[in-house]
Amino acid sequence: MNAEYVLELRGVKKYFPIRSGLLNRVVGQVKAVDDVTLSIRKGETFGLVGESGCGKSTLGRVVLNLHKATEGEVNFNGTDVQKLSGQELRRLRKQMQIIFQDPFGSLNPRFLVKDIIGEPLRLHERMTEREIDSRVVELMELVGLDATRRNRYPQEFSGGQRQRIGIARAIALNPEFIVADEAVSALDVSVQSQVINLLMKLQRELGLTFLFIAHGLNVVRHISDRVGVMYLGKIVEVAPTEELFAKPLHPYTAALLSAIPRPDPTRKRERIVLQGDVPSPANPPSGCRFHPRCPAAQAKCSMEEPQLRELADGRQVACHFPLDASLIG
Amino acid sequence: MAEKLLEIENLTAGFLTVGGTVKATEHVSLSLDKGQTVCLVGESGSGKSVTSLAIMRLIDYSGGAILEGSIRFQGEDLTKRSQDEMIRIRGNKIAMIFQDPMSSLNPVYTVGDQIAESIMLHRKKGKKEAHKMAVDMLRLVGIPAPEIRAKQYPHELSGGMCQRVVIAIALACDPDLLIADEPTTALDVTVQAQILDLLRSLQKELGMSILLITHDMGVAAEMADRIAVMYAGIIVEEGSANDIFARPSHPYTEGLLKSVPGLDGSRGDELYTIRGNIPGLSQLPVGCRFHPRCPHAKDICREKSPPAFRVTEGHHASCWMYMEEGGAAAWKNESKPEVSR
Numbered sequence: 001m002n003a004e005y006v007l008e009l010r011g012v013k014k015y016f017p018i019r020s021g022l023l024n025r026v027v028g029q030v031k032a033v034d035d036v037t038l039s040i041r042k043g044e045t046f047g048l049v050g051e052s053g054c055g056k057s058t059l060g061r062v063v064l065n066l067h068k069a070t071e072g073e074v075n076f077n078g079t080d081v082q083k084l085s086g087q088e089l090r091r092l093r094k095q096m097q098i099i100f101q102d103p104f105g106s107l108n109p110r111f112l113v114k115d116i117i118g119e120p121l122r123l124h125e126r127m128t129e130r131e132i133d134s135r136v137v138e139l140m141e142l143v144g145l146d147a148t149r150r151n152r153y154p155q156e157f158s159g160g161q162r163q164r165i166g167i168a169r170a171i172a173l174n175p176e177f178i179v180a181d182e183a184v185s186a187l188d189v190s191v192q193s194q195v196i197n198l199l200m201k202l203q204r205e206l207g208l209t210f211l212f213i214a215h216g217l218n219v220v221r222h223i224s225d226r227v228g229v230m231y232l233g234k235i236v237e238v239a240p241t242e243e244l245f246a247k248p249l250h251p252y253t254a255a256l257l258s259a260i261p262r263p264d265p266t267r268k269r270e271r272i273v274l275q276g277d278v279p280s281p282a283n284p285p286s287g288c289r290f291h292p293r294c295p296a297a298q299a300k301c302s303m304e305e306p307q308l309r310e311l312a313d314g315r316q317v318a319c320h321f322p323l324d325a326s327l328i329g
Numbered sequence: 330m331a332e333k334l335l336e337i338e339n340l341t342a343g344f345l346t347v348g349g350t351v352k353a354t355e356h357v358s359l360s361l362d363k364g365q366t367v368c369l370v371g372e373s374g375s376g377k378s379v380t381s382l383a384i385m386r387l388i389d390y391s392g393g394a395i396l397e398g399s400i401r402f403q404g405e406d407l408t409k410r411s412q413d414e415m416i417r418i419r420g421n422k423i424a425m426i427f428q429d430p431m432s433s434l435n436p437v438y439t440v441g442d443q444i445a446e447s448i449m450l451h452r453k454k455g456k457k458e459a460h461k462m463a464v465d466m467l468r469l470v471g472i473p474a475p476e477i478r479a480k481q482y483p484h485e486l487s488g489g490m491c492q493r494v495v496i497a498i499a500l501a502c503d504p505d506l507l508i509a510d511e512p513t514t515a516l517d518v519t520v521q522a523q524i525l526d527l528l529r530s531l532q533k534e535l536g537m538s539i540l541l542i543t544h545d546m547g548v549a550a551e552m553a554d555r556i557a558v559m560y561a562g563i564i565v566e567e568g569s570a571n572d573i574f575a576r577p578s579h580p581y582t583e584g585l586l587k588s589v590p591g592l593d594g595s596r597g598d599e600l601y602t603i604r605g606n607i608p609g610l611s612q613l614p615v616g617c618r619f620h621p622r623c624p625h626a627k628d629i630c631r632e633k634s635p636p637a638f639r640v641t642e643g644h645h646a647s648c649w650m651y652m653e654e655g656g657a658a659a660w661k662n663e664s665k666p667e668v669s670r
Contacts, residue, residue, distance in 0.1 A: 051517035158606045188372035193588035193600040222590035259522035261547030265570040277487040
């Protein structure tokens with residue numbers, strides 16, 4: 001166990017059974033997360049990107065033990081989250097929180113805002129009502145909300161403000177680690193930048209570690225220190241943000257980056273347009289999962305599955321033929 | 330001089346509610362040449378979808394109405410047409426594709442049937458011939474094995490495929506104008522790239538005009554010849570794509586462009602933000618609708634709503650800064666990045 005890592009995943013798999021027929025027999029497995037090994041350092045923001053269905057949200061939930069992993073270890077500060085008893089897990093929950101995507105669906109419409117933000121305090125801390133109230137005021141001010149509005153219902157707030165309520169709830173217990181699952185994706189751009197600034201400010205002030213799950217690559221680039229790219233349940237590339245965006249090693253990363261529309265009409269289009277769609281994770285292709293869509297695929301790719309390996313300092317890639325040949329040692 | 334296909338003038342459309350009329354768009358003027366792509370950009374609630382529904386006269390079915398203005402399509406005013414006449418125009422001369430491909434297709438009909446339906450209706454073809462044309466359309470939009478796909482139901486297709494089917498339905502009658510309302514928002518970036526490429530190549534092939542509605546400035550930059558930026562129901566800036574991106578002239582457009590984190594340049598810095606929130610349509614501010622969020626707001630902005638001023642030829646902005654010549658330059662100099670939380 002390395003002390004600088006808050007979170008270490010080893011060989012994590014999460015399969016969902018497909019049941020069918022009269023007897024409800026298991027006829028197959030959706031391999032949502034398949035053999036993921038990953039470490040997140042203390043105080044960093046780790047961005048996890050990928051298209052819908054690649055398993056990034058499932059991975060986020062496995063990390064928080066909201067889903068039990070089918071196989072593998074999830075070590076949080078050295079303890080395997082999977083093996084904890086109910087009581088120990090409850091204690092651990094204070095240290096790890098989640099911010100959800102949908103600012104409308106993730107807040108109970110029948111709760112007052114002060115009760116939404118105060119609920120974790122009520123559950124985990126022995127605090128009097130007055131203490132809870134002053135903490136709620138403090139939290140609302142911290143996330144930029146008008147604390148005099150704490151006696152209102154969430155529907156009286158706009159999307160951006162609701163997301164701030166969700167953030168206040170997540171930081172209420174002073175957690176160490178937060179999973180932000182598409183936390184800004186549902187927001188309009190002019191509001192999105194406010195929330196991104198808030199998340200970065202909170203990280204600086206509270207020393208948080210983030211697992212930032214998103215499909216918006218420009219946002220991930222802005223906020224993350226390191227980025228992991230997922231494709232069909234596998235991590236295909238991990239690298240420091242700047243290096244990943246400057247020089248992607250995996251062909252999928254390169255295609256993903258080139259597909260982002262840039263706000264510059266004069267820019268020449270040099271896009272790699274991938275053929276076809278993401279295959280079903282219930283029946284992934286043999287060998288490298290990306291090979292049927294890969295512009296650089298060779299015979300070896302359909303037979304042998306490439307393992308995630310370290311090519312240069314901090315740069316891991318799962319590809320037989322990475323794009324920068326000079327790094328292959 | 331290019332041929333004008335669509336000319337919207339002074340369009341005000343809204344909804345009749347218990348609390349009075351809510352105007353979702355006000356005094357919108359927009360024109361579209363033949364073969365051109367115009368993008369309508371704005372955040373949620375800015376009135377871009379209502380504008381498109383008004384063009385199609387579908388707003389009548391959504392509890393709304395066109396309150397003022399004219400929509401001239403190929404010289405005739407659509408606001409004066411009856412719904413019976415509109416049926417012959419909708420789907421035939423003007424076609425529309427929507428954001429969510431899954432819910433715009435009927436789950437209990439095969440995709441082939443759904444494409445054939447509009448061909449039979451508008452082109453008076455027989456069932457057999459219409460189905461043959463449907464397969465051709467599927468091939469045109471790049472669906473592999475179109476004969477097999479035509480017999481499948483929407484749930485058997487992926488999101489990107491469904492959007493291709495929706496495009497095939499829209500283009501089946503060879504429309505002159507395609508209105509695409511957030512056609513790629515529900516799709517992943519790699520699929521979005523495919524669909525945008527497809528739209529571009531089909532436009533070249535079929536020579537139609539596209540009115541593209543999007544909130545993504547990146548998509549607009551890739552597709553548009555001209556861009557109109559909407560905020561709270563009005564067009565605040567309109568110009569060629571190059572003008573809008575090189576010289577954004579309305580503070581809102583500028584803020585919008587600056588608040589999106591880029592893919593190059595510094596990262597981890599505080600992002601530019603437009604303070605505050607988008608106002609609701611029933612509580613619009615007096616004067617310029619952007620003034621409570623505008624870093625340059627002056628007294629006049631709080632009192633009177635600005636008309637569209639000319640910035641350069643073919644580039645207009647609704648902002649009091651342009652009232653007198655040289656106003657813009659002065660504003661640029663005092664412009665400091667305003668950073669709030």
